[in-house]
Amino acid sequence: MATGTLLYSQSGGVTAVINATASGVIAEARARKVKVLAARNGILGALREELVDTSKESAAAIRALAHTPGGAFGSCRYKLKSVEADRAKYERLLAVFKAHDVRWFLYNGGNDSADTANKVSKLAAEFGYPLTCIGVPKTIDNDLAVTDCCPGFGSAAKYTAVSVREAALDVAAMAETSTKVFVYEAMGRHAGWLAAAAGLAGKGADDAPHLILFPERPYDEADFLKQVKKVVARVGYCVVVASEGIQTADGRFVADSGGGKDSFGHTQLGGVASYLAGKVKDELGFKVHWTLPDYLQRSARHLASKTDVDQALAVGKAAVQFALKGQNATMPVIVRTADKPYRWKIGSAPLDKVANHEKKFPASFIRRDGYGITDKARTYLEPLIRGEAPPPYGKDGIPTYVTLKNVAVKKKLPKWGG
Amino acid sequence: MATGTLLYSQSGGVTAVINATASGVIAEARARKVKVLAARNGILGALREELVDTSKESAAAIRALAHTPGGAFGSCRYKLKSVEADRAKYERLLAVFKAHDVRWFLYNGGNDSADTANKVSKLAAEFGYPLTCIGVPKTIDNDLAVTDCCPGFGSAAKYTAVSVREAALDVAAMAETSTKVFVYEAMGRHAGWLAAAAGLAGKGADDAPHLILFPERPYDEADFLKQVKKVVARVGYCVVVASEGIQTADGRFVADSGGGKDSFGHTQLGGVASYLAGKVKDELGFKVHWTLPDYLQRSARHLASKTDVDQALAVGKAAVQFALKGQNATMPVIVRTADKPYRWKIGSAPLDKVANHEKKFPASFIRRDGYGITDKARTYLEPLIRGEAPPPYGKDGIPTYVTLKNVAVKKKLPKWGG
Numbered sequence: 001m002a003t004g005t006l007l008y009s010q011s012g013g014v015t016a017v018i019n020a021t022a023s024g025v026i027a028e029a030r031a032r033k034v035k036v037l038a039a040r041n042g043i044l045g046a047l048r049e050e051l052v053d054t055s056k057e058s059a060a061a062i063r064a065l066a067h068t069p070g071g072a073f074g075s076c077r078y079k080l081k082s083v084e085a086d087r088a089k090y091e092r093l094l095a096v097f098k099a100h101d102v103r104w105f106l107y108n109g110g111n112d113s114a115d116t117a118n119k120v121s122k123l124a125a126e127f128g129y130p131l132t133c134i135g136v137p138k139t140i141d142n143d144l145a146v147t148d149c150c151p152g153f154g155s156a157a158k159y160t161a162v163s164v165r166e167a168a169l170d171v172a173a174m175a176e177t178s179t180k181v182f183v184y185e186a187m188g189r190h191a192g193w194l195a196a197a198a199g200l201a202g203k204g205a206d207d208a209p210h211l212i213l214f215p216e217r218p219y220d221e222a223d224f225l226k227q228v229k230k231v232v233a234r235v236g237y238c239v240v241v242a243s244e245g246i247q248t249a250d251g252r253f254v255a256d257s258g259g260g261k262d263s264f265g266h267t268q269l270g271g272v273a274s275y276l277a278g279k280v281k282d283e284l285g286f287k288v289h290w291t292l293p294d295y296l297q298r299s300a301r302h303l304a305s306k307t308d309v310d311q312a313l314a315v316g317k318a319a320v321q322f323a324l325k326g327q328n329a330t331m332p333v334i335v336r337t338a339d340k341p342y343r344w345k346i347g348s349a350p351l352d353k354v355a356n357h358e359k360k361f362p363a364s365f366i367r368r369d370g371y372g373i374t375d376k377a378r379t380y381l382e383p384l385i386r387g388e389a390p391p392p393y394g395k396d397g398i399p400t401y402v403t404l405k406n407v408a409v410k411k412k413l414p415k416w417g418g
Numbered sequence: 419m420a421t422g423t424l425l426y427s428q429s430g431g432v433t434a435v436i437n438a439t440a441s442g443v444i445a446e447a448r449a450r451k452v453k454v455l456a457a458r459n460g461i462l463g464a465l466r467e468e469l470v471d472t473s474k475e476s477a478a479a480i481r482a483l484a485h486t487p488g489g490a491f492g493s494c495r496y497k498l499k500s501v502e503a504d505r506a507k508y509e510r511l512l513a514v515f516k517a518h519d520v521r522w523f524l525y526n527g528g529n530d531s532a533d534t535a536n537k538v539s540k541l542a543a544e545f546g547y548p549l550t551c552i553g554v555p556k557t558i559d560n561d562l563a564v565t566d567c568c569p570g571f572g573s574a575a576k577y578t579a580v581s582v583r584e585a586a587l588d589v590a591a592m593a594e595t596s597t598k599v600f601v602y603e604a605m606g607r608h609a610g611w612l613a614a615a616a617g618l619a620g621k622g623a624d625d626a627p628h629l630i631l632f633p634e635r636p637y638d639e640a641d642f643l644k645q646v647k648k649v650v651a652r653v654g655y656c657v658v659v660a661s662e663g664i665q666t667a668d669g670r671f672v673a674d675s676g677g678g679k680d681s682f683g684h685t686q687l688g689g690v691a692s693y694l695a696g697k698v699k700d701e702l703g704f705k706v707h708w709t710l711p712d713y714l715q716r717s718a719r720h721l722a723s724k725t726d727v728d729q730a731l732a733v734g735k736a737a738v739q740f741a742l743k744g745q746n747a748t749m750p751v752i753v754r755t756a757d758k759p760y761r762w763k764i765g766s767a768p769l770d771k772v773a774n775h776e777k778k779f780p781a782s783f784i785r786r787d788g789y790g791i792t793d794k795a796r797t798y799l800e801p802l803i804r805g806e807a808p809p810p811y812g813k814d815g816i817p818t819y820v821t822l823k824n825v826a827v828k829k830k831l832p833k834w835g836g
Binding site for chain 1 (some may be wrong): 428432434437458460462464486487488489490492494495496550575579580581583584585586587588589590591592593594595596597600609618619642692707708709710711712713714717718719720721723800803804806807810811813814816817819
């Protein structure tokens, strides 16, 4: 049995399944008799020495974590800079790790977290402190390098496809006398992954979504409006899915056009769907509705993809195994071994290859006309939303999500000045 | 066996379960060997003689209707005025009914539809045409008189409560360094039913939603902002649920403040959540996110309440039974016979008592401070979101919603001039 403590921490925007990864980590560590502490609010909790003792949680609570959205220990948006610029913070981290005999550090997040874990591992080596750092993948943005997909994305993708399908049935029923155009705004400031997933909602040429707007293609307003008009003439209604990150040819975010200040100086929070809906109404005169699902799309554990839940659990379990084997500065990744039938396994990637790299959305996934997805995109995306893994529901009709006790570990160091 | 045709038609905004009612109607009529036609796009299809023959649909398709959202035959927003004002239309309806030997007319909708069914029944009597008209309840607004609740509401309510719970877990995890206030906009232009249902998301004083804004209480901006500030100080974050229908003390809709034209004359489509989020940002300086689920909340069949699905099926079945018994100008309604345990049965209401009445949201359901729901509200609301009735999913990860063939019935009359 290994001695020492394993520290687990969540970072960046949470997902429907990041707690499944946490559940995988804790269950695997318990099976190997390794003590797991978790940092509150990501790396901030590590810096502040705000740690919780996961051994105080029941086995049932840890199992329930696997079906609970959000981030059970808190997450954070807090990026450490280079070791040179933020040396005091990195040294503080090592001091906290030493004080609690942390020998394994698992950082569950995206690019930035992989980078931080990588840097911490290098500094530990420089100080001669034995520490194994493991990055654990998570992001609904699906933009991590090396891994075939990112835990969190599949569930957000399933939410997107199902929601678009359902809303489209509503619009189809009402179009004769009411709403003719519906705009759905998908997350994805930098890449069109989630907007593309909406394409799984339909298969035929006249199925919704009829138009997808990708950040990878310049937004051409005149052409967009022409397409909307054509679809309404042909199908009777038009469902548009727009990525929040779409930009005009000169690089302006369309979302920024929708907001700003009104004539009274009040902030107008617009966004892409609001902007596009306004244009459709003004220029084409169609009745229009729009939706901004916002956090609902990344927290909808009730509609999680089973593939995604399985992978989130698996990377958690693998991260512990990697850690205990001393595979320092690595990340467990999803390797796709076959498309039909879809098969995957866990592989390993050096953090150097993940940190500060970004997986781009492939041009080959976008249909030639720019408004839909290709068969290649379907082959990639569909397995990721496959399977259902509903949470248990209480008698009150609400999923029985768990709230951990999060019992604080006694601090051993002076308060952090950062 | 009765002879003649039963005509079924959907009206107004569709719901996650109106097709379950259609499924109940068709299955029950088939069991009794009664032919069912359906009008395309609600009463418009009846006026235009655009009817479809439901006997062309397989038994499997009719069963699948019960788990398919939207409106399978199309619905419409089209209100007939008084018999005096719209006499030609009412007479046209009777002509179409006669041409197709329609002896039972089932109109599935809200107040207006009950009113139309009632007027058609009176005109038929005046003309000596034997016709039994049945209103079939449906509305996510839950504002029909007599019935304890309305099919469609329970599922939208469940969507609201679950979505708020899930998003709140996301916000709670991120609040330390990111979003501190989240605003959810619920449908309900005239009454706070769905906003109230969000209250089921939490039970404790610090559980989300922390503040609910009802259209029944004047929106007091200064007090609202004070409350948000207090909640953030106490809990660390604040989840607000606002009904789209909230108004200031002088009767202005807050939603109208959020929209309008920007300085370029472009339409700004705002809404309540956008407006409130802007205020929180400007006045309190908190990072804020907001969601406008729009049609997602009324089409989310994947998250339907089993109680609601059961009731939607039951009113469909009962409507056929009422029709065949000649219970003219009535509506099957939900009667609550017990709260704990919740029990209900189908009763009957005269259309006169339903048409043009509106069930108000009870003042006793709103907490004294105006920002939450009472135990009485919970007792009423909770059974309506109880139970799950998920649709079957395909191998592609998407629910297998059915699209009917909707085979047109040959027209027998000259084209309608209306």
